[in-house]
Amino acid sequence: MPDLDTVVREISEEMAARTDRGTVADYIPELAHVDPNRFGMAVIDGDGRVSAGGDSEVLFSIQSISKVFTLTLALGMIGDRLWRRVGREPSGNPFNSIVQLERERGVPRNPFINAGAIAVTDVILSGHEPREALGEILRFMQFLAQDQTVFIDEKVASSERRTGFRNSALAYYMKSFGVIENPVDFTLGVYFHHCAIAMNCRQLATAGQFLAHNGLNPATGYNVVTAERARRINAIMLTCGHYDGSGEFAYRVGLPGKSGVGGGIFAVAPGKASIAVWSPGLDAAGNSHLGRVALERLTQRMGWSVFGV
Template sequence: METKRFYQQRLDEWVEESRKQAYKGRVAEYIPGLAAAPQHALGIALWGTDGQFFQSGDTDLHFTMQSISKVFSLLLALMDSGEKSVFQKVGMEPTGDDFNSILKLELVDPGKPFNPFINAGAIVIASLIQGDGPDEKSERLLQFIRHLAHDNRLDYNEAVYESERETAHRNRSIAYYLKDNGVLEDDVEETLEVYFRQCSIVVNCKQLAHMALVLASDGVDPVTKQQVIPRRYVQIAKSFMVTCGMYNASGEFAIEVGLPAKSGVSGGILSVVPGKWGIGIIGPALNSKGNSVAGVQLLRHLSQDWDWSIF
């Protein structure tokens, strides 16, 4: 009990300390549906493989998954299409470029995205999810995420979905370039519909942390004790989280925090302490790389003070 009280006290202290960093960032405004998020919000939830649960801050704040969803679309595509098919279409390397950059598609190995976590790669991955049209594909991904979160209430934010669809000029450019090079075989608009919908799935920190816990447990559902994702595919996903998960700040994050993580421009971060903890964070104020300013600071505290780095 004393240990639990100590953990909670330190967590509360670090949340309030890290929240002060939010003034250094800005809420994403290029997607109109995200612009109204509270700049100084910060919340964290931690689920332990031993059943412990901690939360602090604004954990009831709902937000869209955005690029965090790329972890789960990759996992479902691997389960649907297999490792060989997926990596014939998408590479395994970080780019060092912005997540929505087109540059490397033309300069290196023309048309094949470097990894599944940049927008180009995630669009291709969306096309590899099985289903008869975008509605069935989107529904299968939503049900997969609901299952991992243990919450069937998860759904889309229709306003965010519409705003993403209406302002996605660069993503359309990327998708048509992929189509022109034969990397994307499905219909462009139908594939983009799946991609926009996955980004608009609404979660809170607690749900996100439970999804992370499955990854921390190597694909075993901690509630049912069943292997719901093959361990090999979870290894692949966590490897990408380390090398590409924090956009083009992934190397810096690996040095300073040292945990597999995936961020999204809503300010969410999903992170994993392998074998121990699943972590969900929300902090809408972003730095120049698109990562939560306060959220990264909070994870730095956790990793350094509790010696959680995997390195």
């Protein structure tokens, strides 16, 4: 097997030299300032060894990658009852699409499209003040990342709140079907803030280790979720983690993964590694272009696809 440090270093160098970088998201004005030439990568193996390259220590907005962790929290709170509020089928539509909601009576297709993630956030919020719910999400991320410095970037959150008309439309529409329990402003406030969590690749790969190792964080020995739950969250990442680019991601990379419009991708090689990559330029489906290319190289060289070597 090739040496992981060498592979990560070579991929990082290769990505730094690429000129096809995609387009930085600008519908959240604060994200538009991010330098498209950034690239970072961190891979943590089963022994907790970190192989990192490029801008792996630079913070970025994790955006929709936070949805993996809010899904984990909501399942911990209400278990399988969550599936009455949100489905688990790929949508085949863009992340912020509203079209399926009418036909499916306000129940979003899956927890990773915006509508689904807003419904999951609403579950976490129920019975709490927005501040408490947000504190719970942030503390969970800090605990998983083993790093108390993980924070919410207020500027990104308020930038999205000012321009999040589409998410407001999705939330009000779901509310009309009774899928959202709390005041829409409260649910959206928590949603925008958890999307605005800032992390670097190393922190993110650390936080996701439990999904690579049957629910157990090998570094701390903590069982975060059962093996069955970890497997199921990974299944949803594989089928829905890249919106209408999920099929292409499975075809090219072959790992469960979750993207965010900040340009991050978190991916899992079950039993082998927890991986985070970051390159801010996005493809047409809103997924990091070079992030995907880098992961494709990594799985090819390491033989890590879940579909075979």
